[in-house]
Amino acid sequence: MTAPSSPEAPWPVRTVARKVAEWIGRLGEVWVEGQVAQLSRRGAATVFLTLRDPAADLSVPVTCARDVADRPGLELTEGARVIVRARPDYYIARGSFSLRATEIRAVGLGELLARIERIRKLLAAEGLFDAARKRPLPFAPAVVGVVTGKDSAAERDVLVTARRRWPAVRFAVHHSLVQGVNAAASVIDGLQRLDRDPEVEVIVLARGGGSVEDLLPFSDEGLVRAIAACRTPVVTAVGHETDTTLVDHVADVRAATPTDAAHRVVPEIGEQRRLVDGLRARARHLVTMRVEQSERWLEGVRSRPVLADPERLLHGRAEDVVALRDRARRTLTHRVETAERDLDHARARVTALSPQATLQRGYALVQRADGALVRDPGEVGDDERLSVRVAGGRLPVRVDRQDGTP
Template identity: 90%
Template sequence: MTAPSSSESPWPVRTVARKVADWIGRLGEVWVEGQVAQLSRRSGAATVFLTLRDPAADLSVPVTCHRDVAERPGLELTEGARVIVRARPDYYVARGSFSLRATEIRAVGLGELLARIERIRRLLGAEGLFDPARKRPLPFAPATVGLITGRDSAAERDVLVTARRRWPAVRFTTHHCVVQGPNAAANVIDGLRRLDADPAVEVIVLARGGGSVEDLLPFSDEGLVRAIAACRTPVVTAVGHETDTTLVDHVADVRAATPTDAAHRIVPEIGEQRRLVDGLRARARHLVSTRLEQQVRWLESVRTRPALADPERLLHGREDDVLALRSRARRTLTHRVESAEQDLEHARARVAALSPAATLERGYAVVQRADGSLVRDPAEVADDEPLRVRVAGGRLPVRVDRSTDQEDPA
């Protein structure tokens, strides 16, 4: 028994490879379901090589079997066929590769295919991918439409011709891919991602003509359904005929019965839109005309009213009132002016009576020192002090002389 590995005593590559091979060899036989992606039958060789692909995941495993197993009567083994393989896992130590060694291969019947599709439908439905709330409305008259379809197919022709006839201004960005076989789902997913990343594309159409359940099987691929659900651009599916239903129809924003029906859904009909515009224009013209007629009638009714029909009639009765008011205003103003004039005369007389100038006119005088201060008492001035005397007629300079007072007789 080999000792446990450690950093001090690691296992060599051959030991690890033998242990992996021993462990895989103990698994025994298993039943595996998948899709034949590649098939190689060499002339004269006893071994047939094929690649078994998982339709729901991007992985595959090589399978080898005896020619008798691959060419069993009743088995049509072709690329793209769904099969169930009874095989034993095998690990080739020299190359470090894993493969399956098949001892029995069975073709998946129609009933099994439908049952598988139903299981996927329930799984995706439980995740909410088919919820109507997820579906987005299509844009009106998109400028650019992305189209995923087979090259030179009838579906491509139906979509392009019908859409351009209905709306000549529409442009298409077309992604050609295989729409049948083991690589169809991967090609369609690649086209979806390319068109969804194009900011000019406003809606994507996935179109394919009719076919059998096996032919339409790629359009029930789980990976393709999830890719459509992840698209930011609205997706319209037109796969098969009206009676054909695939899983992409459930997840698409709009499901069209046929490629022609898809063209009808993505663009409007230009003649119908013109008729609609003409109808709206006629309706608007009628509404505006009706409104104008109503306003004209209203204006006519307003003009017939006395106030607007003969506006001078309103002035005739007001002329006497205006004259009376003007006379009254004139009398009132004259009275107030006269009263103010009398008050002013009285005030002027009182001012004149109280004025110092009136006192001087009566013979009085005002005596001032040189600095302008008034002299009220003889004792306030000194002898020989210059003074100024103001009388009614003007000013006189004087000088104090007390000697004259002494010579006056008692």
């Protein structure tokens, strides 16, 4: 038994390689599913192939005896889906890992469909197919991205139909593989390139019809996730109307055919012109109705007497003004005359009650030097000087008593 490694006693490379080989050898036989990426029959007794994971960028070399690869009923070709019974092997001299196959089975159609269904349920559980993720397509996009096979019928259907419907549309076309082991990766690359282009407003993924095996790349898990990650709306048009792949579930819009995709992506110019003409006619009709309605209202307002002959109202009002002015004059005159009479009566009463009026009747006021009125002869003394006020003025007098009588 080898002692544990340490900085003082490290293992040599051969020891590490031998231990890795021993550990891998204890794994025993395993069943592996994958896609044949490369196939070489150059050896007389041994066949070399590369088995690729269909959902990840991983592959592993596989070797098998020729009789295993040439088993009757097995058509081993590049791109074929297979299930391999193999024993992991680590080649110490080169430090490489491989599988040594003892049995190879082709994946039947039922198994392929079952695998696709498992992937569909997995992605659906993650919410990638939810309707809330679907984005609306832009109206009349200026640039449409197209991912399709080079010189394919699908490419012609999309481009010719879209240009006929909307001549101003422009295309950014990415030619990719649409069949085979590298098709999914090629389509993913095209999608990502177009998604990064700021001018592309919608992407069409188009491919013509084919068998279930031919359309397998469009049920690739990696491709489905790439479409879900796109910021640009994606329209899929893969196969015929009856064909359904996993990309149809994740796309924002699924078109039955490439021609149908062109119909969904761009509007039809004739239809839009008819729509504009209809809207213009409707707007003209509504404006005309509003103008006519306003004209009728204006005519009705103008026919009213107050606007038809405004001076007519002034004719009758002039007489009213004269009458009111005469009435105001009479009222004011009557008020002034009444006030004058009241003033005369007040003046007469004041005059009648005035001390001056009493003096006019022959009465007189006797005042002492300090102005006090004399009401009793006993209040004054002899030789006291007094003032007598009569109607005509004042008279100074002196008290002169004779026989005690003033």
